[in-house]
Amino acid sequence: MKAWRRKGLSLALACCLLIMTICGAASAEGANVGAAANANPGLQYFGYYHMDGQGMPDPKYLPFAGRIGNSNVAIFSSWSRGTTLQSHIDLAAANGMKVLLNVYDYFFHWSPGGMGDGSGHMHADWQVQWAELKRVLSGYEDKLLGFYFDEPWWCGVTEENFRTVTQMIRQEYPDKKLVAVSAVADLDPYGTGKSVSSDYIEFVTDVGFNYYESGLETGFHQELLEKLKAKADRGQHIWLLPKSFSRNATETTDVLQHHLLHYYKMALNEPRVVGMAAYTMPSGGDGTGMYAFMNESDPAYDPYLTYAHVQVGRSIIDPANADLYVRSVDGAGSGSAWSESGSVLKWTAPKAGTIQISSLGPVRRTNEHGNELAIKITRGQTPLWPSAGWQSVTAANSGLLYPKTATExxxxxxxWFHTDGRNDVPSDTLTWDPVIVYSGYEADGQPNIELSVSYQVGHTANATALEPGELLVSSVAMTNKGKSAQTVTAIVALYDGSGEDGALANLSFSTATLQPGESRELKGGFKLPDHLSGYRAKTFVVSGEDIASPGMALSDVYELPAP
Incomplete structure (x- = not known):
């Protein structure tokens, strides 16, 4: 008998059972099976790459991740500097995330394919850049998880230079993480004789590897993990980086969900893994990112992938608010290798709600000499997938089927997850790992505010630019989509043209408490000065009513520039 598992710290679930019978399994009974102890209590971080923007600063991803409540770390690139970096770190903290800051560009030239040959040389002014970064980070240390280097050996950084820099950072920030992520070539899986050395990464605290291609079924990703463990022989912790972007039509959301859940399984089975960082949140040069797949207004939105991400992240950082049920995802079983007619897996709902049913990877025939098999999903006796009858699993579609359905x-x-044989039953076996998640972003009490912002300048509605001497009014239309009442504050601020981000020149705000389902429009504004060169107005919404100590950011920043 094999159990479903809900990964959490307490793991008190006992509502699922697997029943194996020869026939007539629909009426079979069985004892409840409790979830086993967490295989990796050290797994504690989940987040996304490029949370400060792709190619340029963009803070909109931080409030989004805060709203869905699945991240406690945000990986920043080097796009944001100075006061912009400080404001983004503050925004991450307001949304429950510490920052892991990529500092590669502060020190080294980028030379892909260099393999430690020195082409990734140190910048002539690296000491100046580092000193300026330390000044910017002064006072922000409690909001910083640590520093990060992406593929330094692959990008041509020599062992001597990398050791010099990483030893310095460890000495100056001894309580912060220092992470180095390797390219696949660093680990030499193809036997070229060239690879990064263990001494290269001696001074880093954490390691990881980038590999976003196929090989989940063949064990290649696990092989890379084993090679990384051998390289990191000073006890470094490990991060896994599930692929979370699509470059083409073949890299479907089903494939991305397979990557996520497979890496989650690897993380639960390796005690050195402490975090998962999904690559990547924005869309850009790597393709379509998770923000598109998780944003309900985007054509690429996929609820199955969305809620898998939401619940995997919550299972790691906030298990009390997680609703993830995956058979064998913790590695306690080797998959449902059904070889008996009428085999059934039964899941009992622990609470009411909407569930998304999918799978950890495709359904596969595991005996090439077998004949045809068939599967179906029902709620009691009611068909869910397919809508009627059975779905055949043949040599032609094996490895291509991803059963998916949603139901209340x-x-x-x-x-019930039913399987059945066709013709020569003893020669047929099937692997199918179903996944169930409860849909919905917010946990109890988690803010979920839907809103839109518009500006009026003088007599111009839906204005696109500031106008000297006119009255500026910002209107924020909000609806509370959450489960509980929320107090929110809409802030409109005017910044002048001084410095990198400007100084605050004027401020207006309005506060309201919205009951579940309630809609309200909040307005704020002021008269604009006669001279507006470099000025910008910004509107955003935060939880709470104290603007001196604002709560979680609930919106993007909506900016209106001077003409």
Missing amino acids: VQAGEEI
């Missing part, structure tokens, strides 16, 4: 359930309702 009440507490105690049963979802």
Whole structure:
């Protein structure tokens, strides 16, 4: 008998059971099976790359991750500097995330394919850049998880230079993480004889590897993890980086969900893994990122992938608010190798809600000499997938089927995963690892505010630029989509043209408490000065009513520039 597992710190779930019978399994009974102890209590971080923007500063991803509540770390690139970096670190902290800051560009030239040959040389002014960064980070240390280097050996940084820099950072920030992520070539999986040395990464605290291609089924990703563990022989912690972007039509959301859940399984089975950092949140040069797949207004939105990300992240950082049920995802079983007619897996809903049903990878025939198999999903006796009858699993579609459906359930309702053989039953085996997540972003009490912002300048509605001497009015239309009342504050601020981000020149705000489902429009504004060169107005929404100590950021920043 094999159990479903809900990964968490307490793991008190006991509502799922697997039943193996020869026939007539729909009426079979079985004892409840409790979830086993967490295989990796050290796993504690989940977040995304490029949370400060792709190619240029963009803070919109931080409030989004805060709203869905699945991240406690945000990986920043080097786009944001000075006061912009400080404001983004503050925004990350307001949304429950510490920052892991990529500092490669502060020290080294980027030379892909250099393999430690020195082409990734140190910048002539690296000491000046580092000193300026330390000045900017002064006072922000509690909001900083640590520093990060991306593929330094692959990008031509010599062992001597990397050791010099990493030893210095460890001495100056001894309580911060220092992470180095390797390219696949660093680990030499193809036997070229060239690879990064263990001494190269002696002074880093954490390591990881980048590999976003196929090989999940063949074990190649696990092989890379084993090679990394051998290289990191000073006890460094490990981060896993699931692929979370699509470059073409073949890299479907089903494939991305497979990467996420497979890496989660690897993380639960390797005690040195402390975090997962999904690559990447924005869309850009790497393709379509997770923000598009998780944003309901985007054509690329996929609820199955969205809620898998939401619940995997919560299972790591906030298990009390996680609703992830995956058979064998913690590695306690080797998959449902059904070889008996009428085999059934039954899941009992622990509470009411909407569930998304999918799978950890595709359904596969595991005996090439077998004949045809068939599968279906039902809620009690009601068909869910397919809509009627059975779905055949043949040599032609094996490895291509991703059963997916959504349904409402009440507490105690049963979802059945049926398999059946065709013709020569003893020669047929099937692997199918179903996944169930409860949909919905917010946990109890988690803010979920839907809003839109518009500006009026003088008599111009939906204005696109400031106008000297006119009255500026910012209107914020909000609806509370959450489960509880939320007090929110809409802030409109005017910044002058001085410095990198400007100094605050004027401020207006309005506060309201919204009941669940309630809509309200908040307005704020002021008269604009006669001279506006370099000025910008910004509107944003935060939780709470104290603007001197604002709560979680609930919106992007909506900016209106001077003409």
